[in-house]
Amino acid sequence: MEAERVLVIGVGRIGAVTAVGLAHLLHDVTGVDTNAGRVEELQAGRLREAEPGLRAALRSALRLRRLRFAQGVAPAGFDFAFLCVDTPPLPGGEPDLRQLFAAAEFAAQTVRTGGIVVTRSTVPPGTGDRLEAALRAAGRGDLSVVHVPEFLREGRAWEDFREPDRIVIGARDAARAERVARLFAGISAPVYCCDRVTAELAKYAANAFLATTVSFANEMADLAARLGADPEMLFETLRADRRIGREAYLGPGLGFGGHCLPKDTAALEYVAATQGLPLHQLRATIQVNRERVGRAVAWLEETLGGLDGRCIALLGLAFKPGTDDLRESRSLALAAELTLRGAEVRGYDPLVRAAAGVHCPGTLPAAIEGADALVVAHRTEWVRAIDPADAAKLMARHAVFDAPGGIDHRAWTAAGFVTNRCLRAPVAAADGADR
Ligand SMILES: NC(=O)c1ccc[n+]([C@@H]2O[C@H](COP(=O)([O-])OP(=O)(O)OC[C@H]3O[C@@H](n4cnc5c(N)ncnc54)[C@H](O)[C@@H]3O)[C@@H](O)[C@H]2O)c1
Incomplete structure (x- = not known):
């Protein structure tokens, strides 16, 4: 399996597991977060949340230099950017996507030509289209958005990353889905490749x-x-x-x-x-x-x-x-x-x-x-x-x-x-x- 350079944007509960997990799948991973304290903690191998197995996995990935956390990174250095920021509800239930669009803006500066932006956050159906339009407007029409919803359970996050019931990949075409599927090649789980809206809806439906x-x-x-x-x-x-x-x-x-x-x-x-x-x-x-x-x-x-x-x-x-x-x-x-x-x-x-x-x-x-x-x-x-x-x-x-x-x-x-x-x-x- 080929090691890819992956940027994880937003290393809260989901982003931290994603970053550690991808590093354990032998990719070269950098995690960034607007919260300087969180970056500092993770880089020091400290993890606040109670997630059995995750702290040890974080420390071993840091030691092996497959993983690092930073606040800023070099432009155009990554093959993939995983967006793991929050999508909290507005008063009427509508998800607030401002963090997501800010993270996509960051991805536009840091992902190399032809790279892929993976949304891991839970997003309403149609968000991938909107993100691609924003990337086009930022002059990055070469990037495509693939949705890979996260289904893990808190308290069992590390176990669920390594042994998920399924991996759902929503992409515009089979080639892009296949590129993302290869990132997870070390995980033995059924992979469902589908269109992006179906993948976006799959998480909400679950x-x-x-x-x-x-x-x-x-x-x-x-x-x-x-x-x-x-x-x-x-x-x-x-x-x-x-x-x-x-x-x-x-x-x-x-x-x-x-x-x-x-x-x-x-x-x-x-x-x-x-x-x-x-x-x-x-x-x-x-x-x-x-x-x-x-x-x-x-x-x-x-x-x-x-x-x-x-x-x-x-x-x-x-x-x-x-x-x-x-x-x-x-x-x-x-x-x-x-x-x-x-x-x-x-x-x-x-x-x-x-x-x-x-x-x-x-x-x-x-x-x-x-x-x-x-x-x-x-x-x-x-x-x-x-x-x-x-x-x-x-x-x-x-x-x-x-x-x-x-x-x-x-x-x-x-x-x-x-x-x-x-x-x-x-x-x-x-x-x-x-x-
Ligand atoms: N918590 C769960 O069990 C779970 C499970 C599946 C899916 N999800 C989804 O994953 C997403 C993230 O949830 P979470 O629980 O990890 O949230 P979280 O609040 O723990 O983490 C989000 C992180 O993103 C950072 N951030 C915000 N804007 C940023 C930006 N522009 N650039 C870089 N970093 C930025 C924040 O500082 C924070 O550390 C949500 O959409 C959630 O619905 C959560």
């Missing part, structure tokens, strides 16, 4: 589908609770269906958060609206998600007889377990709602040291001591390991709202806690007869 499963699961969990059914078993039976799958996002919780699902569902809804095609199902998915935090607040308010002056301990602060990313975390949305109603909110998460609006005393016992209620936001081992009898001794009142169904409700009930899991028997048949 995230809309995942978000829909989350909202579907939350509604099913609510119904199961009303009927006295066992949601654990319910979701287990669904995951066993090969048409659904073992890793499906099926399980109750505070809803989907993070940097991708909320912004990408909003963007897709916006894109569809610009086409005069409302996506009713997606709208419902978003609506169900919005209501999750309110349900938790209502339960706490009713159980504690009001929230003013109450102390709530929030277990799990990041947008999901296994990451330190707080962006669009539903836990933090809940914390904001509780604070608004006069409650004091303390938090604990082993991967998070500080979070806006939440007092983080640093240890689990300190977070729950004197609390009136616990909110379990993450389904994870350290939460399961809490002994309810120990928690009962530390707390002022004994209530626990378990959003993801991650604790043993019988044990907590036995320790004197009121929980949100209904432990009554299943509803009787309509005629009252045993069947």
